[in-house]
Amino acid sequence: MKVAFSDSAFEKMMDVAEFVDNINTSGAGDRWIEKLIEFIEDHAKLKHIQWSLCLNKNLAAKYYSCLIYKTWIIAFKIEANTFKVYDFIYGPLLG
Secondary structure, three states: OOOEOHHHHHHHHHHHHHHHHOOOOHHHHHHHHHHHHHHHHHHOOOOOOOOOOOOOOOHHHHEEEEEEOOEEEEEEEEEEEEEEEEEEEEEHHHH
């Protein structure tokens, strides 16, 4: 299945990668984003799964399903054989 990102979600992911790079050794942000995208791509391959809606009612109202990556929430939908990531949120902010 193809993976796509909304502009907003991709920008947030890149901002976090840049932050990781700034507080660690050079290249840490690149490795972080590579692992994140690999995580998303691995889940996109699971075509047989019926994803439930997010537990957060605001995200569920948009018909998003959610994955958790470390402390991050990945809000997505499956549309036309595409795993589209719509939002990338720091989990504790959903409180």
